[in-house]
Amino acid sequence: MNRREWLKAALAIPFLSLATGGGVMSTLAASIAKTASGLRSRVRPGDPNWPSPAQWDGLKQQVGGRLLAPVSPFADRASAAYSEALKHIKNPFFIGDQPALTQTSGWAKAWTSQPSVYAVAAESTADVVAAVNFAREHHLRLVVKGGGHSYQGTSDSADSLLVWTRHMNKVTLHDNFVAQGCTDTQPPQPAVTVQAGAMWIDAYDAVTTHGGRYVQGGGCTTVGVAGLLQSGGFGSFSKNFGTASSNLIEAEIVTADGVARIANACTNPELFWGIKGGGGGSLGVVTRLTLRTHALPEFFGGAFGEIKASSDQAYRALIGKAMDFYQSALMNPHWGEQMAFGPDNQLHISMVSQGLSEQQATDIWAPFLDWVRARKEYSFPKPVQALALPAQHFWDADFFRQHLPGAMVDDDRQGAPRNHVLWSGDQGQVGWFIQAFQSAWLPASLLRADQQSRLADAIFAGSRHHRMEFHFNKGLAGAPTEAIARARDTAMNPQVLDAFALAIIADAGDPAYPGMPGPDLAAARSNAERVDAAMDALLQVAPGAGAYVSESDYFQRDWQTAFWGTNYPRLAAAKQTYDPHGLFFVHHGVGSEGWSADGFTRLT
Structure with missing residues (x-):
């Protein structure tokens, strides 16, 4: 266990004890034991209890013929399907239309994208009901996939029955x-x-x-x-x-x-x-x-650009200034998205705004940019510029084709809906093979005047190892009271309510679906070590930081606490009520501690 995990584990012990009077783990263990009287293991193809062809045919009839046997287009390198898939390897709409594929191709030493044995291409709630009943009655591993974006492979499992909701899109x-x-x-x-x-x-x-x-x-x-x-x-x-x-x-x-x-x-x-x-x-x-x-606000917009420091000392000063500027001018309902810091001694700015005209956004950024321009140790590889557009056009594909070509990427297949576009900056995630991914919510207390220096030192130290992104929209400090109150009534880790940002540190390689050339595991190990070192440095000032379940470490040791904090016992109780025998299993999902890593065998 590295220092970061040790710090988190040590902090979790008194936290859990205080949360439930010392009984949370015993309560969860009892709940798991209670469910153990039901299903002990799931069946795989070849097992004696695997459904017969006639039983599968019965399910097919129930769902109107929409029972598929998914095959990855990368299964045969000599096939036309392989060539077609390579042509669209960076088109997420194509990837999403393949029941055998997921948007992420895998994670080093964690999982690889594998098709289910069968998939119900659901078009109605009745189709879903039929699939759930069939999986329960035959003790199958059940998987659910809609968008298929899961970084941790939760919409993917070999030897399973897939409920594929892609066609339920009204x-x-x-x-x-x-x-x-x-x-x-x-x-x-x-x-x-x-x-x-x-x-x-x-x-x-x-x-x-x-x-x-x-x-x-x-x-x-x-x-x-x-x-x-x-x-x-x-x-x-x-x-x-x-x-x-x-x-x-x-x-x-x-x-x-x-x-x-x-x-x-x-x-x-x-x-x-x-x-x-x-x-x-x-x-x-x-x-x-x-x-x-x-x-709808009148405007959506943002501010984008890069600032480079000529020395480490100047970069540390720039980090401090950026955090102070964020606290004083940007930590409010108008601003979201990212600043990033890395070994290149550059500040990467990719912020978005709502409710501000271009002039208003420009005026807000002026004091910070004037401070930068007044110092010879800084330059602008990409000038920082604010912009705004009518909010109704923010996802208007035709508007962007006319006014900002290149900002959005089309689904390039013939006959594709004209509105099916993605931001060009998101294309790098399509098919990627994750080498490491970690996140941490950073408390707003770090932005206090007496804490900003410690925060800037930690960011600088971490940035020596790896690029780190601060997603300011993924923490609610600075949000309206009403928005925070609504979020408080959700199952998320309560830390999100007072977080000024979600720090994300990650690395990934090219697509590596099974059948394609394999991933570079040596590079993955090296990059994972750098990611870990960067997060270790950052967590020196936030040792108890939780993580966001959708964007987190596959190997998170304290996942119950990190993802849900004091809400986990209540979630476990809901699991016991609505799924007492554990039909639904995902990696690091509620109740998954009672199952083997692949979800096929009960541990208790």
């Missing part, structure tokens, strides 16, 4: 929505209902480009709506509108007993709370979600 707008059973407690409000297989570009196109309103979703347009929301969910403008999960009004979810349940604040409230940040794939299969929509 988006419906509401002027006056009231959650079922909540007529007496909730006023009607504007909302949008999104099926589980929809991507955020589908939601943004309907709600913003054509509807003139805003829904809080993810920054990457090809991320699945359901998966992002169940993990908490951040977008560029979360500093104002809160997390995606905190904007959930109602959901439909198929639980382990094969029942399609409505979950909202009035009906199945613990299930509702649990899917708001409790992690996807642990409590059931979400089939549709209804989210509140917000009035």
Whole structure:
């Protein structure tokens, strides 16, 4: 165990004791033991209890013929499918349309993308119910995939039955929505209902480009709506509108007993709370979600550029100035996204804004940029510039094709929907093979005047090892009171409420799906060591920092505490209620400590 993990583990012991009077681990152990009287192991192909061809055919008939046997297009290098897949290897829309593939091709010494034996290409809740019942009755490993973006491989498993929701992608707008059973407690409000297989570009196109309103979703347009929301969910403008999960009004979810349940604040409230940040794939299969929509600001925009320091000493000063500037001018509902620091002694600025004109944004940045320009030790490899555009065009593909070509990348396949685009900066994640990935929420107390120097020293020390990104929109310090209150009523680690940023330190290589040339594992080891060293340095000033479940270390030792903090016992209780025999399993998901790493064998 390295120093960082030791510090976290040491801090977790008194934390857990205080959280539940010393009984959290014994309570969880008892819960796991209680469920152990049910399913002990799952079956694989070749096992005596594996479903017969006739039984599989019965499932196929139940789901209208939509039972597939997924085959990776990379399985045969001599095939036309292999050549076609290589041609579209950086097109996430193509990757997402392959039931055998995932957006991430794997993680060094962790997992590789493997197709399920069978997949139900669900088009309705009834299809999902049929798949869940079949998996439960035949003791199968069940996997759920919508967008398939999971870095930790939770939408992927060999020898499994896949519930593939890609074709459940309808988006419906509401002027006056009231959650079922909540007529007496909730006023009607504007909302949008999104099926589980929809991507955020589908939601943004309907709600913003054509509807003139805003829904809080993810920054990457090809991320699945359901998966992002169940993990908490951040977008560029979360500093104002809160997390995606905190904007959930109602959901439909198929639980382990094969029942399609409505979950909202009035009906199945613990299930509702649990899917708001409790992690996807642990409590059931979400089939549709209804989210509140917000009035659209006049402008969305940002500030982008790079500043280079001529010496280490100057870079340390620049880091300190940037953190002070963020605290005084940017830690508010207007600003989100990133600053990055690395061994190149450059400050990389990629910030976004809402509710500010280009002139207002320019004026906000002027004092900081004047300070930089007044010092000869700094230069601008890319000038820092502010911009703004009408907010209704922020995800308008045709607008960007005309005014900012290159900022968005099209789905390049013939006949693809014109609105299916992604930000060019997100293309690097398509198919990537992760070598290391770590995150940490940084408390706003580090931005106090008496702490800023320690923070800047830690950032500088970490940046000697590896580039580190500060995602300011992935912490709610500086957000409106109402947004923080809504996020407090979710299952996420409460640290997010007072975090000014989520620090992310990561490295990855080229796509390496099985069948393609293998990953460079020597480079992966080296890069993982540098990532670890960088995070060690940063956590000297935030030793108890939690991590974001969707963007975290596959090998996180204290994952229950890191992902959910004091909320984990309540999540474990919801798991016991709605999935007592552990049908739903994902890596480091709620209740997964009771299973082997592959989810096939009970440990207790």
